[in-house]
Amino acid sequence: xxxxxxxxxxxxxxxxxxxxxxVGLLPWLSxxxxxxxxxxxxxxxxxxxxxxxxxxxxxxxxxVGPLALLRSWAAGLVRGDFGTSxxxxxxxxxxxxxxxxxxxxxxxxxxxxxLVVAAALAAPVLVRGRGSAGAFAAxxxxxxxxxxxxxxxxxxxxxxxxxxxxxWAGPGHLxxxxxxxxxxxxxLLGRLVADALPAVLDERWVELWRGAGVSRARVAGxxxxxxxxxxxxxxxxxxxxxxxxAVAVETVFAVPGxxxxxxxxxxxxxLPLLQGxxxxxxxxxxxxxxxxxxxxxxxxxxALRDAGLTLPPSRPVRAHPAVPxxxxxxxxxxxxxxxxxxxxxxxxxxxxxxxxxxxPLGTDALGRDVLARLGHxxxxxxxxxxxxxxxxxxxxLALGFLPGVATGAADIANALPPVLVGxxxxxxxxxxxxxxxxAVALISWPALSAHAAALVQEVRASAFLTAQRAMGAxxxxxxxxxxxxxVAAPVARHALLRxxxxxxxxxxxxxxxxxxxxxxxxxxxxxxxxRAYVExxxxxxLAPALALALLAGLAxxxxxxxxxxxxxxxxxxxxxxxxxxxxxx
Numbered sequence: 001x002x003x004x005x006x007x008x009x010x011x012x013x014x015x016x017x018x019x020x021x022x023v024g025l026l027p028w029l030s031x032x033x034x035x036x037x038x039x040x041x042x043x044x045x046x047x048x049x050x051x052x053x054x055x056x057x058x059x060x061x062x063x064v065g066p067l068a069l070l071r072s073w074a075a076g077l078v079r080g081d082f083g084t085s086x087x088x089x090x091x092x093x094x095x096x097x098x099x100x101x102x103x104x105x106x107x108x109x110x111x112x113x114x115l116v117v118a119a120a121l122a123a124p125v126l127v128r129g130r131g132s133a134g135a136f137a138a139x140x141x142x143x144x145x146x147x148x149x150x151x152x153x154x155x156x157x158x159x160x161x162x163x164x165x166x167x168w169a170g171p172g173h174l175x176x177x178x179x180x181x182x183x184x185x186x187x188l189l190g191r192l193v194a195d196a197l198p199a200v201l202d203e204r205w206v207e208l209w210r211g212a213g214v215s216r217a218r219v220a221g222x223x224x225x226x227x228x229x230x231x232x233x234x235x236x237x238x239x240x241x242x243x244x245x246a247v248a249v250e251t252v253f254a255v256p257g258x259x260x261x262x263x264x265x266x267x268x269x270x271l272p273l274l275q276g277x278x279x280x281x282x283x284x285x286x287x288x289x290x291x292x293x294x295x296x297x298x299x300x301x302x303a304l305r306d307a308g309l310t311l312p313p314s315r316p317v318r319a320h321p322a323v324p325x326x327x328x329x330x331x332x333x334x335x336x337x338x339x340x341x342x343x344x345x346x347x348x349x350x351x352x353x354x355x356x357x358x359x360p361l362g363t364d365a366l367g368r369d370v371l372a373r374l375g376h377x378x379x380x381x382x383x384x385x386x387x388x389x390x391x392x393x394x395x396x397l398a399l400g401f402l403p404g405v406a407t408g409a410a411d412i413a414n415a416l417p418p419v420l421v422g423x424x425x426x427x428x429x430x431x432x433x434x435x436x437x438x439a440v441a442l443i444s445w446p447a448l449s450a451h452a453a454a455l456v457q458e459v460r461a462s463a464f465l466t467a468q469r470a471m472g473a474x475x476x477x478x479x480x481x482x483x484x485x486x487v488a489a490p491v492a493r494h495a496l497l498r499x500x501x502x503x504x505x506x507x508x509x510x511x512x513x514x515x516x517x518x519x520x521x522x523x524x525x526x527x528x529x530x531r532a533y534v535e536x537x538x539x540x541x542l543a544p545a546l547a548l549a550l551l552a553g554l555a556x557x558x559x560x561x562x563x564x565x566x567x568x569x570x571x572x573x574x575x576x577x578x579x580x581x582x583x584x585x
Contacts, residue, residue: 139184397491431515
């Protein structure tokens, strides 16, 4: 056990150092010539001669090799020097601090919304001891932030005109972004509490307290105190997830926060500004995680801090079998109808045409059929997600026999939102389907490997394996006939249930311009392209939005049966339901 804990800690350190090293080497890893980027930013008319580029490389210190570059960057950080922007020529630190202040205000408001939503979802269960809030909470948790932000902008900002749709000029500009960020987070928090409360309220001490005449309010308060400590680390992960969701929400509402700053720097190849922004987002995650640990220790008190307190098995949300079947049937019919049409035919005479028999879902700004693009986009979105699931499964099964490595990697992956990884990958390799798939794959396999490692430990400790060894069974026989079959099936099922969430993560990167490139009919990219003319042709935005909502619905119905929830394996991994981009899986 001590060896496992030590290897997990070492893996965490190695993974964190690898992330920081990647950030420091971004100018060297970039697929573009940084000198050319700086030359274009300083003078668009100047000819890119080798002499001019060499002078810029020497000025930026890019001609000294990767190790010297990393050492110089780290030394600057120690002095509080984040470098100079390649585009604006100004110091990076003031821009990062300004963006961080805006994002902290937005995340604080979103966290307040999340707590209100979570309290509203958990209150009926707390009062009655039973409730059906879990299903509704799961539905809220599955809504992608970028999708909710787009719908809120369209309905509340454009159609109804209730609230401003862009900018950061006053309290009114905070409402829609905070709701878009806070409602899914609140749904996830409410789901965690609502799933755990019934089992706690069935414990023996509750019955004794009620028999002794203790008031309902005191029992409810004690039940919350019993529920919260094991969930506080997962609450911290939800708060970390706000940093990833903030990138998309800030982009939709043109909020000048650190997430939008990082995304803009990645697209313009302003790598010093990108490095500072990514470090700020990582710092937010580390501080949030440390705060969660501190709050948990405070709630437990000195007597229970090292007791490994866990919740009793929760009662997960159960979806009716007809729900996922219906959602899948609607998606398949829509995709099948779209595959029969050409997604690339341009008809300028039919630009932004309303839905009709000829174009059941209307056309986009180039007159291309939206239904066709939606159908063919399934290959880019769902097909890529299926390949990532298969690869993650193979890696998870291989690393499941290294529990320390699996658990440590899962801890770091849970602290890195896919959008942040996508920004780093896009800065190094350029935006595209391959880069987006790589970014999502990097944070998809650790959760599966942690689950596999927990199952391997559980199977190896089983009494029947001890009997097999006593009977003379070889290690290879035990591995192939007992351990692998017992682990592979539930982990494969877990990987399949993560498919909608991974597809939504890819769509979110496409929506931010970090995934598939035009004219690829990818769902997130379709939603992003339609934002420019959403007032004139809302159907072009609603079609991919509804497709993504159906995917989110599949994630809800599938997540109700994720293996290991509320079991020994679940507690061993320490993994919480997390959002791949914006979806709990």
